[in-house]
Amino acid sequence: MMSGRAGIGCAIALAAAAAACRRDVPAPVTAIITGPQLTFEPSGRGTLVRLIVPDSQEINARIPPAIELSDGSVLRFAAAGVTPDSAYYTEAPVAWLSYPADTLHGLLRAGICNRGELVCRAVKVRL
């Protein structure tokens, strides 16, 4: 597994090749659920951040994921693709970070559901 900063650094190093790099998110601190990953892709002067979960999980689109940045601001995720009932994303939600990913610090929050379990869980991950 890539270490946190090494993972981000990888994304930066590969920018010239327009390649994105995947970084496993550390284990959640408040919920029993695993698997969410963040990917970082250089975009203009900033970074496109994608939240990806395994096929066995869904991200709640009624309360978009967010990263509470260390400066107090909140980075919101969004995606156009949602299920007909607007409950879940059908594509990975993205957020645009105005600076390189290697300086990203904050708290990721997302509502992530295991398919078929019929409950909502709050996931908090310190970045």
Add this chain to the structure above:
Amino acid sequence: MRSPLFLAVATAAIGAGVFSVPHRTDPRPAPAWANTQWLNAPAPITLASLRGQVVLLNFWVFTCYNCTNTVPSLVDFDHRYRPKGLTIIGVHTPEFPPYAGEHDRANVARALRRYGIEYPNAQDNDNRTWNLYGIRYWPSFVLIDKRGNIRYEGAGEFHVGDANYRMWDMRIRELLSE
């Protein structure tokens, strides 16, 4: 390869399970909540004031799809059993901090109107009642008997007429008949 910590958490997830049907618990006194912000109630409702009633607590949040899908069942229970001594209390517990809007009273009120919820709802914006009852999932349910004891607990979406609905219906009738 995932770290050992990842594996440990994954194992815990499998072992934890989610009780989607009402499961019997050893009767124990329900803890008294102290929420001060209520909707569909003229004044804060205390647990002590409900002695002699069967109480169904529903921990929910309007941004939770599984929660709102279950509301029709709760509305149905409310219509059928309120006259017989059931009090349903919604405990609206936000999932995100205030910036997401779940803490706003107007948003909760809008959700109550949208889903036809007429039973009382407490705003649990500090998660205190959620923590008091050891809740982990949205939606969760706690069924309290007329003496103020927790008798059944469960979590997860259900629908009018399905197996879980019938189980909850049976448990409510059981406690009402005591």
